[in-house]
Amino acid sequence: MAEHSIIIDTDPGIDDAMAIFYALASPEIEVLGLTTVFGNVDVDLATENALRLVEIAGRSDVPVARGAARSLTVPFPGGVEFVHGADGQGNASLAPPRGAPSTRRATELIIDTVMSRPGEVTLVTLGPLTNVALALIERPEIASSVRGVIAMGGNVHVGGNASTAAEANILNDPEAADIVFSAPWPVTICGLDVTHRILMTPDDLERAYRVDSPVGRHLARIVPFYHAFYEKHVGSNGIYVHDSTTISYLLHPDAFVTESHRLLVDTGSGVGRGKTWPVATRDEAGRVAGSVTRPEITVCVDADARRVVEAEIAALERAADS
Ligand code: BDR
Ligand code: CA
Numbered sequence: 001m002a003e004h005s006i007i008i009d010t011d012p013g014i015d016d017a018m019a020i021f022y023a024l025a026s027p028e029i030e031v032l033g034l035t036t037v038f039g040n041v042d043v044d045l046a047t048e049n050a051l052r053l054v055e056i057a058g059r060s061d062v063p064v065a066r067g068a069a070r071s072l073t074v075p076f077p078g079g080v081e082f083v084h085g086a087d088g089q090g091n092a093s094l095a096p097p098r099g100a101p102s103t104r105r106a107t108e109l110i111i112d113t114v115m116s117r118p119g120e121v122t123l124v125t126l127g128p129l130t131n132v133a134l135a136l137i138e139r140p141e142i143a144s145s146v147r148g149v150i151a152m153g154g155n156v157h158v159g160g161n162a163s164t165a166a167e168a169n170i171l172n173d174p175e176a177a178d179i180v181f182s183a184p185w186p187v188t189i190c191g192l193d194v195t196h197r198i199l200m201t202p203d204d205l206e207r208a209y210r211v212d213s214p215v216g217r218h219l220a221r222i223v224p225f226y227h228a229f230y231e232k233h234v235g236s237n238g239i240y241v242h243d244s245t246t247i248s249y250l251l252h253p254d255a256f257v258t259e260s261h262r263l264l265v266d267t268g269s270g271v272g273r274g275k276t277w278p279v280a281t282r283d284e285a286g287r288v289a290g291s292v293t294r295p296e297i298t299v300c301v302d303a304d305a306r307r308v309v310e311a312e313i314a315a316l317e318r319a320a321d322s
Contacts, residue, residue, distance in 0.1 A: 002030035004250055005120050005147075007113055009067070009106070010243075011039030011127030012049040014084050014226040019126055019152075019243035020050075021215045022312050024057045025319035028251060032113050032121065033063045035106035039127040039172055041079040041088035043069040046127075049088050051097035056214045060099050067106025068130040071173035080168070083229050090225030110135040111142055118145045122250065125151040126243040128169050133176035136183055143185040150246045153177065154191030154276035156261060156299050166274025167192050170265060174274045178265040181276075182294040189263075190245040191276065194256065194300040198245060200309050201238040202227075208313050213320035241312065248308040249300060255311075257302035262294050 006029060010016045023029050034054065036046040043066060050064045070076045085091035102109060110131065114121045123146060125132060132149065135142055153169035154177070155161075162168035170177045170191075181187060200208075205227060209220035223239070230239045249256055261278035278299075 003028045005030045009125040013040040015243040025315045037067045037127045063102040065102040065106045065109040072175045090222035092221045106131040107135040111139045114142045128172035129176040133179040148186045171274030188298040195242040198305040199238045255304040260296045
């Protein structure tokens with residue numbers, strides 16, 4: 001039996017594709033479904049891409065359920081084609097998927113799956129937290145039935161990437177993130193504090209592109225677009241594998257350094273919108289500074305970057321050989 005049973009909530013997205021392939025290549029993980037959300041692209045395209053990705057990985061048996069088309073408060077502002085391509089997959093001119101989405105909505109798939117397997121299911125989120133917040137609103141009991149939530153999102157001690165203050169997934173729906181971060185369930189975030197410390201270098205990427213499988217060939221088609229964005233606009237020698245970091249944490253928590261914080265999300269309309277603030281319950285002199293009742297969240301702040309990058313590529317290689 002697999003050690004982890006997960007639902008992946010996603011807005012694919014090139015780094016989403018990498019994370020999904022990593023999870024599907026890992027025998028320790030049972031992927032129970034993908035749920036889609038607006039973000040890098042609109043939700044229809046996100047759903048088509050999710051279907052394409054499970055088909056490329058030879059896993060059409062994994063259900064794909066369509067989710068939120070917009071955040072809790074504002075219409076979809078448009079995707080980020082300069083990062084992921086207009087199609088969310090590096091402008092790779094992909095064939096349409098053969099399969100169709102599930103007849104269930106994303107929230108239904110999340111609620112049904114979590115409630116039918118109490119204590120077993122981990123929600124791994126790679127996009128805005130809208131679907132998860134809506135599922136919590138519809139069925140608050142999922143908080144005590146879930147095994148955990150691991151979210152790519154947020155920035156606690158560092159600046160943002162979608163604005164000076166905020167990380168993209170949280171900025172896309174700060175109200176949803178605040179609901180998820182204040183619910184009574186175990187949440188871990190893999191935000192920019194850690195993902196900006198994990199670089200997949202050009203040599204690593206060449207190795208991933210040589211993986212002799214449809215997955216390796218798909219990565220070779222799409223990731224160069226994302227890599228070019230990073231080289232041109234971020235100036236990094238390689239890419240940040242934001243979304244895969246959730247899967248790395250799931251499989252190798254001992255490779256990570258974590259802190260524990262109660263987090264508030266800035267839901268105002270100023271420059272700080274979307275920032276994830278650690279709330280100090282005591283001031284510098286140790287005096288009680290406020291009463292915050294929300295639960296503590298595990299915040300990943302550093303990792304053995306070489307170990308987790310190596311583990312991700314090795315998982316793809318092993319899956320291709322098996
Ligand atoms: C996050 O934003 C998206 O563009 C990526 O897919 C990732 O989930 C990084 O901030
Ligand atoms: Ca994503």
